[in-house]
Amino acid sequence: MVSINYTRLFNLRMSHSYYDDKRARGLYLRPTRRTLRLLSGANMLFKSIPNGIVILYRAEADEITPVVTLPPDQQFTFVLMADNRAEFQNITQLDVSADDRFSSTSVLHFINDPDDATGDADNPEELVHSLIDDIKNSLFTHSISLDPPPNEILLRITSPDGTTTVPAGQKTDGSSLPDPLPITKGDDDVFRQQIDLRQRPPGLYTFTIRNTDDDSTLKEDRFYIDDDLASQKLLGIVDIKYKNSPNHLYGETEESELVFSRKETVWTYYVVNKNGYVIFDDHDLEISDPGSANYPAVAFNREGDEPHTDIKINGFETVVFKSNVPIPFKDQPKSNLQLLRNPGGTVLVKHLPNPSHSGVVKKQNGQLESEVFVFI
Structure with a gap:
């Protein structure tokens, strides 16, 4: 056998x-x-x-x-x-x-x-x-926009090995185009150049846009050239x-x-006093986080007044809390987050929901934020 x-x-x-x-x-x-x-x-x-x-x-x-x-x-x-x-x-x-x-x-x-x-x-x-x-396909038109656009630029293409440059294609007589290649802007201020890499192997090519003195890089694009994948x-x-x-x-x-690596975001809670469980002249709200084995305890600080003077959800008084540090996304939920009403520490919500991991993540002041709306 x-x-x-x-x-x-x-x-x-x-x-x-x-x-x-x-x-x-x-x-x-x-x-x-x-x-x-x-x-x-x-x-x-x-x-x-x-x-x-x-x-x-x-x-x-x-x-x-x-x-x-x-x-x-x-x-x-x-x-x-x-x-x-x-x-x-x-x-x-x-x-x-x-x-x-x-x-x-x-x-x-x-x-x-x-x-x-x-x-x-x-x-x-x-x-x-x-x-x-x-x-990109091995034959394509490269459109380049710059602000402000000079009259002319130089295009240099680097091969996937990162060590050599390759011409953008051939002239009608079969000879290679200049390297680097001068390109003049069009009437719409866009630079366009047909790129022909059909005789080159597939892979990651770097397209570097330089000024005409060839002493400054204006832009750089990285295109993977492969006709099957484009x-x-x-x-x-x-x-x-x-x-x-x-x-x-x-x-x-x-x-x-x-x-x-997992993403991490600041958690922002919008607590909406829909049913009037809170009388803000008499009560204060608090989010309590005891922490767990998977998540260390995090402080949730109130943003603005209680209720917030500028934010109302559907016309209802709203209190805004934000975590003091970004919290990582995990496949296990952060449990035991409680919404309390003071004085007395009355539990209004025993387990606050976590942000949806398929929901919208916003960027505020350079920081990613996830929003959760809680109606009480």
Whole structure:
């Protein structure tokens, strides 16, 4: 009987601090068409595992030597999808920095560092995301708006390896366009240039807009060029790379992990005196938080007067409380939050609701806030 051996090439898992057990929910990965062709030609298998994927290669009897040997410099690309994209975006911290914020058109990009490869399943290489501006076909028109617009700009395109520049296309005689490429603004003050990267490999390209003296960057866009992916609504793209030196392709099984962090917001409670349970000349309201194992105690401070002089909900007197610190989103609710009426500490609401994790998150004075409306 002939035995068929498969050995793991790499494991790729996903974690999310929103969940108590850190195991991400509702996310899945699948290979791109190019990667599927690569796997098929190399006698490799793609398998989904709990909370991630594994790639295996067919091996000889020694369970190490591949039956089909690929060159060591390889890239495997996967797309990241979410069952409930809106909810995922709401609970996950997707901003990279104050100047690099996630938007509705952003695409997450993860890439490993072959020099940081590890075979330690308990301490995998952690892959955190950057943000891509868009996914483009290899032939597209790049429209650039600047405020104020100069008469002319220079366009420089950097290849996915980050070390070389590539021309934006070819002239009619077949020669390459200049690098960098001068572009003159149109009558509508927009710069437009057809980009032709059809002879280039798919991947993440950087489009840098410079002034004509080429001594100042005016704008930078990061586009993932891939004809198969451009028409798809993706949450993210994951690139797993191997390189010639050091050669890890058929070495120790590599361990990687996509790491997601939960969002945290200030909780704002609007307590609406709908049924007149509170007489503000005689009573004071208070939110009491004893804390729990999952959530430390948080102070909720009253905002403005009681009732608030400027805020009424549906015409009813309203008292506003805000947490003094942001509270992280978690899959387990923050329990035992009580609304009290003083003097006497009468419990009006024994368990105040938490903000909806699929609801609207607002930004006030640079801070994310979640609102909860409580009618008493």
